[in-house]
Amino acid sequence: MIDVQRLRVLRTVAEHGSFNRAAAALRLTPSAVSQHVAALERSLGAQVVARSTRGVTLTPAGRIMVGAAESVAAELVHAQRQVERLGSGRTRITIATFTSGGRLLLPGALAHLATAHPDTVVHVREAEPEDSLPLVRQGAVDLALAYHFDGPLPGRLGLGWTPLLEDPLHVVLPDAHPLAGRESLDIAELADEPWVLGCLKTEAYLRRYAERAGFDPEVRSTTTDYFFAGSLVAAGLGISLIPSIALTPRVAGVRTVPIGPPAPTRHIGLATLVRLSLPQVTTLARALRQQAAELDRSTPHPAARDGSG
Structure with a gap:
């Protein structure tokens, strides 16, 4: 034993x-x-x-x-929650999410959950995938809205992964930039540009793509917020690389241009434990898939877009 x-x-x-x-x-x-x-x-x-x-x-x-x-710990947490529900008569679920995905996908899905399961108590935790996926495995959260870039989902052991949305990254340039009117850009065309980035993982991703294109990007500014990065682009500090769903709200004074194929892309999905699930988690997962499908249909596809609206 x-x-x-x-x-x-x-x-x-x-x-x-x-x-x-x-x-x-x-x-x-x-x-x-x-x-x-x-x-x-x-x-x-x-x-x-x-x-x-x-x-x-x-x-x-x-x-x-x-x-x-991790599976044993998750099952013990699940059992503890079942015992708690026996006394309270209410179900509590916790979802972890990264900021931009949660902002656009969660509100509508949570509204649907509230209608279907009005007695459910929902907790939301903001967390990046490297933190949220271990939380799911440990049973600390019931599901995680997460993303990964190229290759398989890191740290997937013991987790189910439901793909929700492909989120291509776009180049963000000042309105007056000579390339701002282009319909698409090749990453190699940006070799001499200074960069402003809104996420450390995006920087690592940019460097991998730049290495394939034969240059070392000059990163002048880094932030943890894509909107702030876009504001710095508008101020003329450089250009940026921002995922599609993080382009809202718009920043005045910038233009967004898709990158030609193969375009760098975030793969957004939902991580859950493979064996443990509540009806409320199933309902929320279904609602998130619906929200992602609606967002995908409403998102403009490859065309230069004005950031002043």
């Missing part, structure tokens, strides 16, 4: 990357943490962590056990 406490310790070690930091988080001694992990390895007959001077990393067996630990 696998000890649940040892799984909890392993999950914390994986999260913090060292026995010392895991010990501090768990309020144990590093020696106790090491003993828990060693005991787990003996019970499994397999090594779960690789130790080095730089810390510890999970082995393939360790990754399997951390996934199991």
Whole structure:
């Protein structure tokens, strides 16, 4: 029988990357943490962590056990909520969302949920995907509105993923920029431009695309807000790369131009636990799919767009 406490310790070690930091988080001694992990390895007959001077990393067996630990923790949270509902008669669900997606997709979906399940108590947490996906796995939230760029969804182990919307990124330029009237642009045409970016992940994405095009972008300004980035573009500090759904509200004095194929794109979707679901979560997921479809139909597609409205 696998000890649940040892799984909890392993999950914390994986999260913090060292026995010392895991010990501090768990309020144990590093020696106790090491003993828990060693005991787990003996019970499994397999090594779960690789130790080095730089810390510890999970082995393939360790990754399997951390996934199991997250599933166990999520089921315990789910069971606790069921017990709470027995006493209160009300269901509570929590959704995590990134800002721009939540702003455009959540209000209509939540209104539909309120009509279908009027006794449901809803909590919303703002979180980027790197934070929200672990929260779903841990059972701390019921579902997460999230996104990823190229390639598969990172950290998907144990999660169901429902695609909602393709969100292409657009170049945002000052009105007077020589390229502002173009119907589309190739990323290589922007090699000599200074950049203003509204998200650190967008910067990493831009650098990957720029490397393929053979240049190193000059990033002069970074923010954590796309609207602020657009305002800096209007002020003449540079150009930006902004996802379509983050182009609302409009910033006066800028133009948006699509990037020609292959266009950099955010893939927006909904993450849930594979095995655990409430009727309210199913209703909200269905409403979010409907909101995404309506938004996709109403979003203008490749054409230069005025940012002054």
